[in-house]
Amino acid sequence: MKYPNHSARMVGLVVASIAIAIICVTLADSLKSITEHAETFIFNQSKKVPLVYIILPSVGITAIYFLRKYVFRGKPNKGIKEIYQCIDSRKNTLPAFKVPSHYLNGFLTVIFGGSTGIEVSTVVATAAVGTMGQRNISLVKHYKTELICAGVTAGIATIFASPIAGFFFAVEVIARKNINRTVLLSSACAALVSWASLARLNSERIVDFTVQSWNAHAIPYFIILSLASSFVAIYFTKTVIYLKKFFGNISNNFLRVNSGALLVGIAILFFPQLYGDSYHAINELLFDSHSQNLNLQLSIFLLALVFLKPLVAALTLGAGGDGGVFAPSIVAGAVLGILTAMLFNYLFDADLIILNFAIIGGVAVLSAAIDAPLTSIFLGCSIVNGGYVIFIPVAIGCFIAKYTAKYFCSYTVYSYKGK
Missing domain, CATH: 1.10.3080.10 (Clc chloride channel)
Known part of the structure; x- marks a missing residue:
């Protein structure tokens, strides 16, 4: 069996990082937009009958419980720690269900008043997109950490309208001791894609x-x-x-x-x-x-x-x-x-x-x-x-x-x- 040479792998990594970044920018932007609109609408409507505030978080978290139990078959979400487990072990991966699971759970938590944000939901969902690319593209099968970082860079960059913050988050928090040239390359590619997308998205500042x-x-x-x-x-x-x-x-x-x-x-x-x-x-x-x-x-x-x-x-x-x-x-x-x-x-x-x-x-x-x-x-x-x-x-x-x-x-x- 003939293995691809170094140049071919680098080209494959760049192309895969760009493709994953495009998907993750779209994913993060859609989650951010629908969450902001739904959260604002429910919050403003609830002001008319403030006692509704007491039950709203129960509605959101109960919905998450039933989704987890019946749709995602009781499989738990562990946040960023599951990304670390995936990176630290060759055999571990982030299954595809992590994308809709965190997307829906983050959305439901925040719009019904749960006092967190969608950032970590976005991070795990985009990391899962990265591992899906790594599993399905033979040329980049050895670049799991790199493609996770590409997805996460794009996700954080889109949420905060800051490609450079997305880049550093992927390097400082996700890659940690696994920083190398290929991680920097994949994260930089994703940051560039995010930067190019921000003009089109016209994101508002917090x-x-x-x-x-x-x-x-x-x-x-x-x-x-x-x-x-x-x-x-x-x-x-x-x-x-x-x-x-x-x-x-x-x-x-x-x-x-x-x-x-x-x-x-x-x-x-x-x-x-x-x-x-x-x-x-x-x-x-x-x-x-x-x-x-x-x-x-x-x-x-x-x-x-x-x-x-x-x-x-x-x-x-x-x-x-x-x-x-x-x-x-x-x-x-x-x-x-x-x-x-x-x-x-x-x-x-x-x-x-x-x-x-x-x-x-x-x-x-x-x-x-x-x-x-x-x-x-x-x-x-x-x-x-x-x-x-x-x-x-x-x-x-x-x-x-x-x-x-x-x-x-x-x-x-x-x-x-x-x-």
């Missing part, structure tokens, strides 16, 4: 404001925010791990699903900002911050959101919802940033730009939560217009938060192996 400038005198306050962000990330990590373990020990499926979902619903009733991915809350809070002065009531409200968003996200995941740490980290960190800037402006008349602190807080918590500062830096610069204006303080925040969190807690939700 934060609907524009960064104008930043001031050097704010650096000490950025550092304080970054340190605080690292502890929010640690709190989130430990809460997710504890509650997943707690709910996993509940043998009664009805009780497990509905107890967690009802707690989520009750939290949303009192804090509608927690509904779904909560990105809408960042814009609302930033808009209100221009007309509000900090007082005790507002301080308690913002602080409650900082701690409730990770908690309610962990309850969502523990009850059986699909999602991960992206949206909760960004939202909790952004609210922490808003609170920090408003507090120092009130106490010291520091003249801090609240928008800048919201962005830095959001990505600093994310950097610490997923141990990926480069991903977080470029993501932070992409989720707001003019984001690269604050590249330096964003980088400071992401690295300080990451290394501080790592000093006090050696694992993340992704790397935790259990005890």
Whole structure:
């Protein structure tokens, strides 16, 4: 049997990476679009009868339970950890059902108020597309990690309108110790496809404001925010791990699903900002911050959101919802940033730009939560217009938060192996 030479394999890898990226861009964009529209519609309709918030998460997570049991034959979803298992073992793969399973589960979780986002659902679904390509194209059978990274790059790039963030996420979080030239090549090809697609997709940024400038005198306050962000990330990590373990020990499926979902619903009733991915809350809070002065009531409200968003996200995941740490980290960190800037402006008349602190807080918590500062830096610069204006303080925040969190807690939700 004659094996293809190195040049032929490289050409095959490039072509396969481009093809997978095109599929994954389409997949991620469709999930993002239908989820945003459905989430906004249900959320706005529910405002008319707020008590509906209590039952909505139960509707979504119960639907996921029945889908998993009867359509996907009881096969569990383990999030990004199943990608690691696939990469670390030659025999392991991500079966094709992972694409519709995570697509539907992520959609149902978020539109009915489950307090996570579709990012991790997108990551696993696009990784599964990559393994399907690897299994079915003989020329690239030895490039499983590479094609997984190509799919994931395209997925994250599309969700956040940032090809470079998608590239670094694939390298930092997915490939990890398996980084080599072919992984970089496949991820770069996918990033280029994503970049070419973004003009056509016309994706909106998560934060609907524009960064104008930043001031050097704010650096000490950025550092304080970054340190605080690292502890929010640690709190989130430990809460997710504890509650997943707690709910996993509940043998009664009805009780497990509905107890967690009802707690989520009750939290949303009192804090509608927690509904779904909560990105809408960042814009609302930033808009209100221009007309509000900090007082005790507002301080308690913002602080409650900082701690409730990770908690309610962990309850969502523990009850059986699909999602991960992206949206909760960004939202909790952004609210922490808003609170920090408003507090120092009130106490010291520091003249801090609240928008800048919201962005830095959001990505600093994310950097610490997923141990990926480069991903977080470029993501932070992409989720707001003019984001690269604050590249330096964003980088400071992401690295300080990451290394501080790592000093006090050696694992993340992704790397935790259990005890």
